[in-house]
Amino acid sequence: MSMAAPSESSNAGLGLQQRRPHALGERFISILLMTAAALSVVTTFAIVLSLAGDTVAFFREVSVIEYLTGTLWTPLFSNPRFGIWPLITATFMTSAIAMLVAVPFGLAIAVYLSEFASLRARSLIKPLLEVLAGIPTVVYGYFALTAVTPFLRGFIPEIKSFNSLSAGLVMGVMIIPIVASLTEDAFNAVPRGLREGAYGLGAMRHEVALRVVFPAALSGVAAALLLALSRAVGETMIVALAAGQNPTFTLDPLVPVSTMTAYIVQVSLGDTPYGSIGYKTIFAVGATLFIITFAINFGSTLIVRRFRERYD
Amino acid sequence: MATSEIRRNFAPAEDMSFDAIQGSRRLKGMLLVAFSILALAVGVGMVLTLLIDVLVRGLPWLDWQFLTSFDSRFPERAGILAAMVGTALTIVITVIVSLPVGIMSAIYLEEYARDNWFTRLIEINIANLAAVPSIIYGLLGLAVFVRFFGLNRSILAGGLTLALLVLPIIIVVSREAIRSVPNGIRQAAYGIGATQWQTVWHQVLPVALPGILTGNILAASRAIGETAPLVTLGALTFIPFLPKDLLDRFTVLPIVIFNWSSKPQREFHDVAAAAIIVLLGILLLINLLAIVLRQRLRKQF
Numbered sequence: 160m161s162m163a164a165p166s167e168s169s170n171a172g173l174g175l176q177q178r179r180p181h182a183l184g185e186r187f188i189s190i191l192l193m194t195a196a197a198l199s200v201v202t203t204f205a206i207v208l209s210l211a212g213d214t215v216a217f218f219r220e221v222s223v224i225e226y227l228t229g230t231l232w233t234p235l236f237s238n239p240r241f242g243i244w245p246l247i248t249a250t251f252m253t254s255a256i257a258m259l260v261a262v263p264f265g266l267a268i269a270v271y272l273s274e275f276a277s278l279r280a281r282s283l284i285k286p287l288l289e290v291l292a293g294i295p296t297v298v299y300g301y302f303a304l305t306a307v308t309p310f311l312r313g314f315i316p317e318i319k320s321f322n323s324l325s326a327g328l329v330m331g332v333m334i335i336p337i338v339a340s341l342t343e344d345a346f347n348a349v350p351r352g353l354r355e356g357a358y359g360l361g362a363m364r365h366e367v368a369l370r371v372v373f374p375a376a377l378s379g380v381a382a383a384l385l386l387a388l389s390r391a392v393g394e395t396m397i398v399a400l401a402a403g404q405n406p407t408f409t410l411d412p413l414v415p416v417s418t419m420t421a422y423i424v425q426v427s428l429g430d431t432p433y434g435s436i437g438y439k440t441i442f443a444v445g446a447t448l449f450i451i452t453f454a455i456n457f458g459s460t461l462i463v464r465r466f467r468e469r470y471d
Numbered sequence: 472m473a474t475s476e477i478r479r480n481f482a483p484a485e486d487m488s489f490d491a492i493q494g495s496r497r498l499k500g501m502l503l504v505a506f507s508i509l510a511l512a513v514g515v516g517m518v519l520t521l522l523i524d525v526l527v528r529g530l531p532w533l534d535w536q537f538l539t540s541f542d543s544r545f546p547e548r549a550g551i552l553a554a555m556v557g558t559a560l561t562i563v564i565t566v567i568v569s570l571p572v573g574i575m576s577a578i579y580l581e582e583y584a585r586d587n588w589f590t591r592l593i594e595i596n597i598a599n600l601a602a603v604p605s606i607i608y609g610l611l612g613l614a615v616f617v618r619f620f621g622l623n624r625s626i627l628a629g630g631l632t633l634a635l636l637v638l639p640i641i642i643v644v645s646r647e648a649i650r651s652v653p654n655g656i657r658q659a660a661y662g663i664g665a666t667q668w669q670t671v672w673h674q675v676l677p678v679a680l681p682g683i684l685t686g687n688i689l690a691a692s693r694a695i696g697e698t699a700p701l702v703t704l705g706a707l708t709f710i711p712f713l714p715k716d717l718l719d720r721f722t723v724l725p726i727v728i729f730n731w732s733s734k735p736q737r738e739f740h741d742v743a744a745a746a747i748i749v750l751l752g753i754l755l756l757i758n759l760l761a762i763v764l765r766q767r768l769r770k771q772f
Contacts, residue, residue: 181666188668189583195575196584199642200596202635206607209614264510271507284511291518293689293754295696297725298747301732302521305740335514365500386602393604395699396725400732420606420699427609427703433618441703445610449603456602460595 210449213442220436226443232406232417234440235426241440243447245406249416250448253327253398254391256412260331261387265338266380272339273346274368292336300400303329308401321403321415330397338387345379346372378466385459389452395420419448525751529744537745541711542727546738549731551746553710557626557721558695558753560714564630565637565694570687572634573641577683580642581649582671601639608636609703617704624705627717632700637690644686648679681768688761692754698725724750 218226221241229242268288272281308325312318318325349372357371373380403415404425417425423441431437487495532546540550576593584590612632622628652675660670676683701723708730710722724746731743 185666185668189579192575192579192583195572196579196593198572199576199600199638200593202600202611202638203596205615206603206611209611210607212614263506264513267503267507267510268514271504271511275504275507287511287515291514293692293696293758294518294521295698295725295750295754297696297698297729297732298521298525298751301728301740301743301747302517302524304732305743306521306524329517332514332517335510363496363500365503366496368503389602389604393606395604395606396729399699400729420604423606423610424699424702427705428708442610442614445607449607452602452604453599456599460598 206449210442210446213439214446217436217439217443220439221443230408232422235429235437239436242408243444245408246417246419246422246444247447248408248410249323249398249402249406250392250418250420252410252412252416253323253330253394253402253418254388256324256327257330257334257391257394258384258388260328261334261338261391262384264331265335265387266342268335268339269342269346270368270373272343274364274372288336288339291333292340294333295396296333296394297396297400299329299333300326300397303397303401315413318413319403319415321401321405322413323398323402323416324412326398326400326402327412329401330391330394333394333397334387334391337390338383341383341386342376342380345376345383348379349375378462381466382459382463385455385462389455389459392455393420393448393452395424399424419444423448522751525744525747528741529746529748532742532745533748537742538749542709542722543711546736546742549739549742551724551727551749553713554722554724554727554746555749556713557706557710558723560626560717561630561633561701561721561723562691562695564627564717565633566687566691568631569634569638569641569690573638573687573690574645574683576638576642577645577649578671578676581646582667582675597639597642601643604699605636605697606699606703608632609700611635612700612704623718624707624720625718626714626721629701629704629706629721629723630717632704633694633697636697636700637694640690640693641687644690645679645683648682648686649675651682652678681765684768685761685765688757688764692757692761695754695757696725696750698723698729702726702729724753 226241226243228244229240230244231240231242232245233240268284272284276284303325304321307329308318308320308322311322311325315324353371353375354367357367362371398418399421402418402421404417404421405415406417406422407414409416422444426437426441429437431441536548537550538555539552540548541553542551543549580590580593584593609632612628612635616622616628616631617624620628622631656674656678657670660674665673706726707720707722708726710720714721728743728746728750731739731746734740
């Protein structure tokens with residue numbers, strides 16, 4: 160860095176011409192910084208390429224039609240079948256249960272924070288949410304498996320040791336802070352004037368919150384919920400621990416299933432040599448997961464761009 | 472407005488008195504607040520239950536032997552020495568790699584970049600990367616670091632993978648910190664003839680440093696808790712030795728917790744609880760450090 164920042168005295172008294180090397184240093188630094196920023200684009204390309212490589216190799220051996228329409232997933236059996244649907248139904252079942260928990264609770268917390276809470280309550284609740292969001296997911300997974308499932312068995316005796324219900328419920332609690340903080344941002348983006356207008360007409364707080372702020376922030380809320388959904392779809396450790404590793408084509412939340420992420424974990428834990436079909440499946444499943452989450456995220460961006468209410 | 476006038480103009484239903492309508496409006500408001508508090512109570516309550524459950528089950532197992540032993544087939548002899556060393560080495564690599572690259576990217580985007588297609592591409596790209604599931608980074612690390620660069624399933628490969636994972640977070644928090652530096656500081660520096668880099672290095676960065684550090688500490692704590700990418704990368708679950716160098720195989724705390732939790736024996740669940748206490752303790756310390764740093768270094772303008 161010494162080249163970049165020569166001491167001031169060395170420059171004193173020099174004409175503009177002699178400072179040229181200096182400009183060269185500036186230019187070098189700016190290019191260096193740009194290269195660092197461009198590295199993130201390289202990362203994206205690397206993700207796409209590394210997924211594509213083995214996925215293409217996978218589809219040399221397995222027909223695309225079987226993959227996209229089959230309802231049996233037994234790639235490591237002696238009579239392998241490669242239908243992705245059991246993994247997809249499991250993924251969406253756990254995500255749907257999680258969203259059923261996280262959306263109402265997360266929205267309620269966001270409404271409370273942005274429209275009702277005093278400054279003191281805010282300064283207490285916000286860090287609390289950050290703590291909840293900071294707990295590693297493997298810890299939530301441990302809890303789902305060793306505490307929530309046994310607890311649920313008290314009400315539903317036929318529930319299996321691995322099931323999507325318990326994994327989904329715990330994942331829902333994990334996502335509450337994400338829903339709450341993202342939707343609160345959307346509520347805060349609604350201009351004060353709208354609220355004050357409503358208060359001026361005699362509306363009560365909950366009426367302002369539900370009939371003025373919420374509709375005005377709807378696009379932001381929708382975008383936030385999609386981002387939360389994509390988190391749920393890509394979540395791994397909770398489902399790998401609590402939902403099982405047993406690909407079944409079912410919508411029964413009480414039996415063991417295997418999500419896309421849990422399958423990748425299962426294969427990674429085993430001894431699967433490079434180039435084997437088992438090894439290639441995790442890239443094919445990973446590519447599917449990547450496309451699904453990318454589509455959800457893209458939908459979220461699209462909603463923000465298309466439907467945002469502008470007030471300026 | 473007199474009450475009678477409001478009553479005439481605003482009370483819609485004849486069979487409901489003004490007071491009844493006001494009462495039902497108030498009730499709805501209270502219901503909403505009650506539901507919000509219930510929502511908070513569910514989240515906080517569950518995590519409190521989790522913590523108490525973990526403490527009750529794990530504390531009896533948490534002793535010096537547990538911290539200084541390798542993993543074992545017998546729960547009473549199992550320990551987390553290899554996992555703690557693995558976590559420490561991995562995170563050091565992650566921080567060493569991601570910190571400079573992340574801060575440099577942030578400086579570029581905040582101080583240098585013009586508003587053109589290239590800048591927009593980078594910005595959209597960072598937003599997208601932040602939303603990619605962490606397990607996908609594991610597949611990336613497996614394909615690129617483990618196989619293409621031939622690093623094997625090593626600490627180095629794990630650290631580099633996590634570095635890519637936290638890079639978007641580091642860029643976002645560093646940008647926020649740099650953006651919050653008042654413009655007057657830059658203008659004053661330019662005014663006395665400083666070049667752009669001199670302005671950034673001597674004026675902007677020192678002011679932004681507390682914010683950058685805090686954000687990066689939080690990003691590192693995210694990396695410490697990550698399990699899925701390292702499992703995918705092929706980090707081992709059972710390691711009865713200390714790594715010789717950075718190209719050796721490894722395990723980390725979250726993976727050991729995962730492994731013990733998925734065993735059928737109850738004793739291993741208790742040992743997992745003890746490891747969770749250690750992991751949460753480390754994260755708590757790191758977050759406290761971030762808070763203290765923020766308070767200590769903060770400058771007001």
